Amino acid sequence: xxxxxxxxxxxxxxxPTRHSLLADLRADEPDVRARAxxxxxxxxxxxxxxxxxxxxxxxxxxxxxTTQAFFAHALTADVFESYDPRQARFRTFFRVCLDxxxxxxxxxxxxxxRGGHIQHVPIDVEGAERELxxxxxxxxxxxxxxxxxxxxxxxxxxxxxxxxxxxxxTGRQVHFSLFERYDLDEAPGDRPTYQALxxxxxxxxxxxxxxxxxxxxxxxxxxxxxLREVTTTDAEFRAEARDLLGVDVQ
Amino acid sequence: MRWLSDNALERLREAAEWxxxxxxxxxxxxxxxxxxxxxxxxxxxxxxxxxxxxKLLRLxxxxxxxxxxxxxxxxxxxxxEHPGIVPVHDAGELPDGRPFYVMKFVRGQRLDDVVxxxxxxxxxLRIFERVCEAVAFAHSRGIIHRDLKxxxxxxxxxxxxxxxxxxxxxxxxxxxxxxxxSDAAHDVAAEADRPVTRHGTVLGTPGYMAPEQASGETxxxxxxxxxxxxxxILWFLLSGEHPLADSTDYMPPVSVAVPxxxxxxxxxxxxxxxxxxxxxxDLLSADIRRFLEGNAVGAYRETLWDRLGxxxxxxxxxxxxxxxxxxxxxxxxxxxxx
Numbered sequence: 001x002x003x004x005x006x007x008x009x010x011x012x013x014x015x016p017t018r019h020s021l022l023a024d025l026r027a028d029e030p031d032v033r034a035r036a037x038x039x040x041x042x043x044x045x046x047x048x049x050x051x052x053x054x055x056x057x058x059x060x061x062x063x064x065x066t067t068q069a070f071f072a073h074a075l076t077a078d079v080f081e082s083y084d085p086r087q088a089r090f091r092t093f094f095r096v097c098l099d100x101x102x103x104x105x106x107x108x109x110x111x112x113x114r115g116g117h118i119q120h121v122p123i124d125v126e127g128a129e130r131e132l133x134x135x136x137x138x139x140x141x142x143x144x145x146x147x148x149x150x151x152x153x154x155x156x157x158x159x160x161x162x163x164x165x166x167x168x169x170t171g172r173q174v175h176f177s178l179f180e181r182y183d184l185d186e187a188p189g190d191r192p193t194y195q196a197l198x199x200x201x202x203x204x205x206x207x208x209x210x211x212x213x214x215x216x217x218x219x220x221x222x223x224x225x226x227l228r229e230v231t232t233t234d235a236e237f238r239a240e241a242r243d244l245l246g247v248d249v250q
Numbered sequence: 251m252r253w254l255s256d257n258a259l260e261r262l263r264e265a266a267e268w269x270x271x272x273x274x275x276x277x278x279x280x281x282x283x284x285x286x287x288x289x290x291x292x293x294x295x296x297x298x299x300x301x302x303x304x305k306l307l308r309l310x311x312x313x314x315x316x317x318x319x320x321x322x323x324x325x326x327x328x329x330x331e332h333p334g335i336v337p338v339h340d341a342g343e344l345p346d347g348r349p350f351y352v353m354k355f356v357r358g359q360r361l362d363d364v365v366x367x368x369x370x371x372x373x374x375l376r377i378f379e380r381v382c383e384a385v386a387f388a389h390s391r392g393i394i395h396r397d398l399k400x401x402x403x404x405x406x407x408x409x410x411x412x413x414x415x416x417x418x419x420x421x422x423x424x425x426x427x428x429x430x431x432s433d434a435a436h437d438v439a440a441e442a443d444r445p446v447t448r449h450g451t452v453l454g455t456p457g458y459m460a461p462e463q464a465s466g467e468t469x470x471x472x473x474x475x476x477x478x479x480x481x482x483i484l485w486f487l488l489s490g491e492h493p494l495a496d497s498t499d500y501m502p503p504v505s506v507a508v509p510x511x512x513x514x515x516x517x518x519x520x521x522x523x524x525x526x527x528x529x530x531x532d533l534l535s536a537d538i539r540r541f542l543e544g545n546a547v548g549a550y551r552e553t554l555w556d557r558l559g560x561x562x563x564x565x566x567x568x569x570x571x572x573x574x575x576x577x578x579x580x581x582x583x584x585x586x587x588x
Binding site for chain 1: 251252253254255256258259261262263264265266267268270271272277278279
């Protein structure tokens with residue numbers, strides 16, 4: 001399912017029912033498990049890789065190796081079998097599993113992976129390294145908060161990609177460009193005014209307002225759809241959505 | 251995938267929070283305020299082509315009681331038709347499930363900004379009287395604001411004074427009997443009546459919160475709690491300093507000269523024991539009016555010199571005329587004798 005069709009299917013922001021990621025990860029059918037893990041990996045590989053580099057101090061090669069090995073291990077072993085939604089959020093459990101794997105099982109899993117040359121997750125190591133370089137040296141005092149921050153960065157990054165695709169596929173490139181200028185501008189300081197955007201894009205201010213509103217609406221739908229995809233229960237989905245949109249990530 | 255800085259993440263978070271107004275008569279223009287659970291946007295009413303303010307929950311929420319509280323706030327505002335209370339135009343639920351209400355968009359300044367701009371004492375007291383009128387009206391309708399402070403008072407560009415943010419107001423309703431509709435209203439009112447939120451925060455603002463409110467004694471919170479907060483606002487208007495959140499001494503030392511009678515009024519309004527405060531907002535306002543008219547105020551026991559000084563100030567023109575007349579007579583007598 002494409003991102004745009006998925007977001008369209010979401011409709012309102014908080015759908016009343018949802019499939020269970022947890023059930024899919026625990027499914028007997030290998031295809032179902034692989035699809036669920038693929039959804040997880042797309043969102044989690046960056047936080048995992050950066051966590052291994054920053055928190056555990058692994059080299060580039062070892063971090064890549066361990067990231068691949070962890071997802072391969074998750075696909076074949078019952079890693080998520082013991083997850084209880086009442087105990088913790090899934091991403092917290094996920095990070096604990098990663099730490100445990102990195103500490104205790106890396107050697108065995110690594111040997112297995114290197115022997116089989118299996119690569120389940122497409123990892124852009126160079127891109128991730130550039131991101132680490134841009135972020136600079138970060139003191140990791142709270143690994144869970146840091147993992148969460150990277151998780152949010154990954155979630156929003158993928159959602160922006162989807163929004164760009166939505167603009168391209170539906171002929172709304174101007175919508176995305178306005179969103180990019182107003183909501184995605186990396187430069188600190190004041191944002192451009194709607195009047196400035198109106199002059200820059202050659203459209204009336206009212207159209208700037210409407211296009212931005214439409215792009216933001218779509219972005220919100222995409223974010224929530226992705227969130228829905230990688231949470232295990234409705235309660236967790238709502239809690240993550242509340243944290244994501246209502247609490248400072250710092 | 252593009253890399254996003256922390257700054258970009260914050261902006262995207264705001265963008266994702268942008269209200270979904272599809273299918274409504276409103277267009278969001280900009281975010282103008284944000285609290286813990288609610289956000290206020292400036293919106294355009296496309297039917298009437300006018301600017302309004304829309305307050306809405308940051309997220310759909312039916313578990314923390316914030317949603318019912320916002321709905322209750324809109325009903326309270328609808329009930330309080332008064333020039334000193336911001337009128338509500340509309341209320342409902344957005345397509346994304348968030349409850350909202352739409353109110354007048356007030357162009358003007360917050361009271362704390364007005365004070366820092368150096369408005370004179372008489373004008374500050376005039377504003378204070380307008381605030382008292384609005385709060386007294388609400389009390390007459392059985393509603394206690396519970397979060398009065400300078401930040402919740404706006405002065406408009408035409409001199410209007412508006413009391414805002416009735417989000418934690420207490421509704422003094424009869425909880426016995428009633429039909430199904432009023433029972434439901436009671437449930438909401440009871441929820442809004444909680445002194446402590448589910449997050450463990452006492453409702454109100456330190457410094458402006460009466461001791462009985464700060465201690466969470468819900469049953470003790472009545473009009474006297476608002477009288478206390480008004481005393482704090484008066485103190486802020488006089489000194490430019492917020493009162494301290496200290497039950498033994500609310501008033502920090504100030505560098506400006508404040509008339510002792512006004513200090514006494516503020517102190518009486520902020521008495522720790524509710525029964526020692528003004529019995530009503532009207533009585534507090536009446537003391538301010540007496541001060542402005544140069545009369546004795548109930549909160550201050552005058553000495554003979556105080557009284558003479560006040561009378562001298564009050565009848566300054568008459569006294570000057572008499573003195574001028576006497577001086578003229580003395581001069582005339584002096585020249586007659588020569």
